[in-house]
Amino acid sequence: xxxxxxxxxxxxxxxxxxxxxxxxxxxxxxxxxxxxxxxxxxxxxxxxxxxxxxxxxxxxxxxxxxxxxxxxxxxxxxxxxxxxxxxxxxxxxxxxxxxxxxxxxxxxxxxxxxxxxxxxxxxxxxxxxxxxxxxxxxxxxxxxxxxxxxxxxxxxxxxxxxxxxxxxxxxxxxxxxxxxxxxxxxxxxxxxxxxxxxxxxxxxxxxxxxxxxxxxxxxxxxxxxxxxxxxxxxxxxxxxxxxxxxxxxxxxxxxxxxxxxxxxxxxxxxxxxxxxxxxxxxxxxxxxxxxxxxxxxxxxxxxxxxxxxxxxxxxxxxxxxxxxxxxxxxxxxxxxxxxxxxxxxxxxxxxxxxxxxxxxxxxxx
Amino acid sequence: xxxxxxxxxxxxxxxxxxxxxxxxxxxxxxxxxxxxxxxxxxxxxxxxxxxxxxxxxxxxxxxxxxxxxxxxxxxxxxxxxxxxxxxxxxxxxxxxxxxxxxxxxxxxxxxxxxxxxxxxxxxxxxxxxxxxxxxxxxxxxxxxxxxxxxxxxxxxxxxxxxxxxxxxxxxxxxxxxxxxxxxxxxxxxxxxxxxxxxxxxxxxxxxxxxxxxxxxxxxxxxxxxxxxxxxxxxxxxxxxxxxxxxxxxxxxxxxxxxxxxxxxxxxxxxxxxxxxxxxxxxxxxxxxxxxxxxxxxxxxxxxxxxxxxxxxxxxxxxxxxxxxxxxxxxxxxxxxxxxxxxxxxxxxxxxxxxxxxxxxxxxxxxxxxxxxxxxxxxxxxxxxxxxxxxxxx
Numbered sequence: 001x002x003x004x005x006x007x008x009x010x011x012x013x014x015x016x017x018x019x020x021x022x023x024x025x026x027x028x029x030x031x032x033x034x035x036x037x038x039x040x041x042x043x044x045x046x047x048x049x050x051x052x053x054x055x056x057x058x059x060x061x062x063x064x065x066x067x068x069x070x071x072x073x074x075x076x077x078x079x080x081x082x083x084x085x086x087x088x089x090x091x092x093x094x095x096x097x098x099x100x101x102x103x104x105x106x107x108x109x110x111x112x113x114x115x116x117x118x119x120x121x122x123x124x125x126x127x128x129x130x131x132x133x134x135x136x137x138x139x140x141x142x143x144x145x146x147x148x149x150x151x152x153x154x155x156x157x158x159x160x161x162x163x164x165x166x167x168x169x170x171x172x173x174x175x176x177x178x179x180x181x182x183x184x185x186x187x188x189x190x191x192x193x194x195x196x197x198x199x200x201x202x203x204x205x206x207x208x209x210x211x212x213x214x215x216x217x218x219x220x221x222x223x224x225x226x227x228x229x230x231x232x233x234x235x236x237x238x239x240x241x242x243x244x245x246x247x248x249x250x251x252x253x254x255x256x257x258x259x260x261x262x263x264x265x266x267x268x269x270x271x272x273x274x275x276x277x278x279x280x281x282x283x284x285x286x287x288x289x290x291x292x293x294x295x296x297x298x299x300x301x302x303x304x305x306x307x308x309x310x311x312x313x314x315x316x317x318x319x320x321x322x323x324x325x326x327x328x329x330x331x332x333x334x335x336x337x338x339x340x341x342x343x344x345x346x347x348x349x350x351x352x353x354x355x356x357x358x359x360x361x362x363x364x365x
Numbered sequence: 366x367x368x369x370x371x372x373x374x375x376x377x378x379x380x381x382x383x384x385x386x387x388x389x390x391x392x393x394x395x396x397x398x399x400x401x402x403x404x405x406x407x408x409x410x411x412x413x414x415x416x417x418x419x420x421x422x423x424x425x426x427x428x429x430x431x432x433x434x435x436x437x438x439x440x441x442x443x444x445x446x447x448x449x450x451x452x453x454x455x456x457x458x459x460x461x462x463x464x465x466x467x468x469x470x471x472x473x474x475x476x477x478x479x480x481x482x483x484x485x486x487x488x489x490x491x492x493x494x495x496x497x498x499x500x501x502x503x504x505x506x507x508x509x510x511x512x513x514x515x516x517x518x519x520x521x522x523x524x525x526x527x528x529x530x531x532x533x534x535x536x537x538x539x540x541x542x543x544x545x546x547x548x549x550x551x552x553x554x555x556x557x558x559x560x561x562x563x564x565x566x567x568x569x570x571x572x573x574x575x576x577x578x579x580x581x582x583x584x585x586x587x588x589x590x591x592x593x594x595x596x597x598x599x600x601x602x603x604x605x606x607x608x609x610x611x612x613x614x615x616x617x618x619x620x621x622x623x624x625x626x627x628x629x630x631x632x633x634x635x636x637x638x639x640x641x642x643x644x645x646x647x648x649x650x651x652x653x654x655x656x657x658x659x660x661x662x663x664x665x666x667x668x669x670x671x672x673x674x675x676x677x678x679x680x681x682x683x684x685x686x687x688x689x690x691x692x693x694x695x696x697x698x699x700x701x702x703x704x705x706x707x708x709x710x711x712x713x714x715x716x717x718x719x720x721x722x723x724x725x726x727x728x729x730x731x732x733x734x735x736x737x738x739x740x741x742x743x744x745x746x747x748x749x750x751x752x753x754x755x756x757x758x
Contacts, residue, residue: 001443001676002370003669009368071369248754263757265743268750275749276687283666284659290369305662308655357655358648364658365636365645 003286005075013075019048020083026335032086033196033338040086040199041121041159049089050118059096063112070227070289074234078285081238084338086197088121088156090235094228095122098164102176102213102220111162111178123160125151125203126225133229133351134359135174135221140167140205142177147210152202153349157188163203165210166221176216176224183208195345197338226292226303229350233310234285236346240278240310240317243339247271247321254326267324274317281306281313301363308356314343315353371669373443380440381447387424388455391417397456399634400724407573407581411537414458419492421457428466428490435474435486442675446668449623453630464533465489465496469542469599472612476600485561497564499529499543499586500609506531507744509544510553510606514588516545516560521595523547523560525568525588531738535571535584538564542612544605557605559612561597568592578730616685616739621668624692628661628699631728635703641720642710650706657702660695667691683752686745693735694742700732 005013024045032040049055054076059065066072073093080089096115099107114120128151131137140149147167157163163179163186179186185206193200213220248271251262261267288306291299318340322329329336347353373381395401402410421427422436429445431437438444460466470489473481488494505511514527525545532541541562548556564571568591573581600608636654639645667688674681703711703725710716714723736742750756 001373001446001669001672002368003666003673004369004677006368069368248756252756260757262750265747268756269743269746271754271756272690272746272749275754276690279687280660280663280667280691283670284663286369287662287666287669290371301662305659309659309663354652357652357659360655360658361651364632365639365651365654 003283005071005286009072009075012072013079015052016049016054016076016079017082019052020079020085023048024083024085026084026338029084029086029197029338030335036192036196039159040197041088041156042086045085045087046118046121049087054089055092055096055118056116058093058100059112059116060100060108063100063108063116065112065116069293070230071286071293073231074285074289077231077234078238078241078282081235081240081342082242084197084239084242084335084342086199088123088159090228090231091123091155091160092118092121093231094124094224095160095162095164097227098124098176098213098216098220098224099178101223102216104214107178107211107213115162120161121156121159122162122164123155123157124164124166124224124228125154125157126164126166126221126228127151129202133225133349133355135166135218135225138166138168138174138221140165142167142169142175142210142212145209145212147177147179147205147208150202150204153191153193153200154203156199157201157203158190158199164213164224165203165205166224167210174218174221176213176220177210178213179205179208179210183210185209193345195341197342198345200345225350226299229303229307229356230285230288230292232346232350233281233288233306236310236314236343237278237281237285239339239343239346240274240281240314243314243317243321243336243343244271244274244278246335246339247317247324251324261324261326270320271324274313274320277309277313278317281309284309301360304351304356304359304363307351308353308360311347311353311356315347318343373447374441377441377443377447380444381451384426384448384451385455387421387426388451388457391420391424392455392457396458400721400727402458403580403724403727407536410458411461411534414461415492415495417458418460418462422491428470431470431486431490432474435470435482436490442672446620446622446672449620450626453623453626461534461537462489462492462495464498464542465494468498468612468615469496471615472599472608475611476608478596480596481561481599494539495534495537497532497534497538497541497586499532499541499562501531502528503530507741509609510557512544512546512557514543514545515549516547516558516593517549518547518595519592522592523558523595525560525562525591525593527588529586529588530574531583532571532586533583535586536573536581538571538586540564541569541586542599544609547602547605554606556603557609558602559599559605559608560593561599562588562591562593566591576730577733578727580727580731614685616689621664621671621688621692624696625661625665625668628664628692628696632658632661632699634725635699635706638703638710638722638725639706642707642716644706644708647706653702653705657695657699660691660698664691664695683748686740686748687753689740690742690745690749697732697736700729703729 056065057073061067127137128139165177185208187204284306288302291302428437429440429448433439516523516525547558570587574583
């Protein structure tokens with residue numbers, strides 16, 4: 001029995017955390033937040049993340065990757081969440097996962113090394129407006145190598161060189177397709193998310209040429225959604241832990257009524273409950289990552305548990321951050337809203353807490 | 366260092382098979398019927414379990430992690446987790462000597478005298494002596510340092526007067542490990558001693574406490590000039606608080622793996638009733654039950670985390686407060702969900718002629734106690750806030 005991170009995994013986490021602290025701290029994040037018309041994709045940050053191998057974690061070694069698993073990838077996602085780091089890391093990792101899982105040898109050779117090195121930004125378009133995250137919410141049709149329809153919200157479509165699109169064919173069967181930037185009939189529209197640490201858009205296809213991933217069947221779509229759910233949950237857990245840590249540090253020092261406000265049980269008990277919840281969410285994400293890595297029978301349950309628990313933990317911890325910083329936490333100048341908005345943007349992605357719970361009910365009732 | 370690995374060693378799995386085989390041969394089918402134990406009187410239930418557990422000990426399936434010299438199996442922490450899981454799975458009855466086995470025995474192994482080690486542990490393991498815990502008093506619940514029961518030295522014996530309450534198995538106890546104020550006029554944590562008092566004497570009277578569930582797991586113990594030899598003190602005289610804290614630290618053995626197995630079965634039983642009464646398609650009911658399942662699964666992961674920490678020899682410190690909060694709140698929420706989901710039917714013992722929900726009510730009502738005993742949820746939150754998060758007192 002070993003349910004923890006190895007020394008190497010902890011060192012990997014520290015590397016990313018220290019890189020962000022040194023080279024892309026909250027002031028740098030603020031620069032991205034306060035430039036909503038910018039592409040939200042700072043080159044220095046992206047290059048640093050690529051240099052550390054964070055984009056190569058899941059890519060097989062024969063394609064210049066590290067050949068590791070989701071347990072390792074969630075380490076990176078947590079660190080990026082804790083640092084509220086902008087950029088298309090998750091989008092690119094998932095695009096590579098699609099190619100790894102469902103692509104031909106040729107497609108893998110063409111795309112995986114470039115995605116692993118950060119030379120190509122990837123993203124995934126797996127769901128349409130108002131749709132569910134279980135493969136049923138696809139609003140793109142595939143016909144004779146052409147796509148029609150739309151998908152949203154899509155992370156960083158404007159900077160993506162490669163978009164992996166879930167589309168249904170004439171028989172209604174879902175599949176995965178590759179669309180390259182600049183393809184004819186491809187339109188990207190910025191949807192202006194309030195989460196300034198990301199750029200999100202709608203992607204529209206009008207007879208857009210696309211290359212099918214040969215093994216991109218319904219199971220592959222589900223596999224991709226599960227991996228997205230785990231890594232998104234990992235980001236949320238990182239957000240939650242950092243929000244809680246910052247709040248606790250502040251409430252230890254902030255004096256009112258002549259004492260630190262953190263000495264009041266009204267705060268203590270709420271913060272203790274959040275600590276338990278965030279800790280459980282951390283366990284849940286680690287377990288789900290391992291379950292997916294090992295194709296465990298209980299993986300679907302584990303992913304849904306992690307998705308719902310991490311969503312709720314981040315939602316609650318970031319709300320509490322604003323409340324327990326008091327008025328200062330409500331200001332634009334304070335960083336609390338970075339965490340709050342990131343948590344709320346990410347919480348519904350790859351399935352909201354309620355959708356994950358419904359999935360659990362369906363699996364166990 | 367290895368990566369996440371949720372498997373057990375071959376030796377541990379071998380132990381699981383041996384235990385599973387023994388349990389299959391030694392658990393009567395009627396014991397596996399939900400609510401079976403509630404059909405017996407407290408006395409019948411206790412004696413049956415006492416006898417069964419003694420046989421289990423003779424077969425080598427008690428004291429799993431204890432050293433062989435104490436009559437234990439000398440097993441690994443994982444074997445204890447496997448033991449907890451398998452006994453729940455097989456519907457084995459609850460141990461009758463739970464407080465002695467969980468708390469007293471490891472404390473004696475750690476700081477007891479040679480005489481105490483030789484005389485106390487074996488008979489406890491064989492259920493020849495049933496141990497009670499005498500900590501809480503009417504005026505000392507969450508505030509344990511407020512104990513007023515006093516002991517006065519008379520020759521080489523202490524004469525003890527006072528009252529303990531919420532004593533598990535009070536009516537069946539032979540001996541009680543008790544926090545007593547042995548230094549007159551002392552206050553709070555000072556002047557306390559952990560005395561091991563014989564309950565089978567005229568100066569000790571136990572009375573049952575009838576709980577809201579109707580059962581009587583707890584009782585009260587009254588000391589009126591009860592006598593205890595001064596040598597029957599665990600740890601040094603006057604160091605009772607230190608002994609008590611050491612003793613309570615062994616609660617980390619509380620098994621999340623076994624609890625998960627038990628609660629997860631209860632979840633499935635509640636789901637089955639929700640289906641029976643046509644409530645399983647209601648989206649609100651599904652959300653609430655799934656919310657419970659999330660917390661139960663997290664309890665399971667947390668148990669794996671704790672087991673890993675123990676196997677790595679790490680000190681869990683105040684982490685046991687988190688464990689207590691997670692399992693007790695999750696368990697209580699599960700039974701709230703039972704009430705919410707089933708609605709009026711949940712309140713009926715016989716909603717249909719062929720349906721008996723009284724075992725559910727026993728769990729439901731029991732669930733209100735678990736966030737109080739063993740350190741209430743409010744006390745646990747203070748501990749997490751102050752000792753884990755470092756918030757000021």
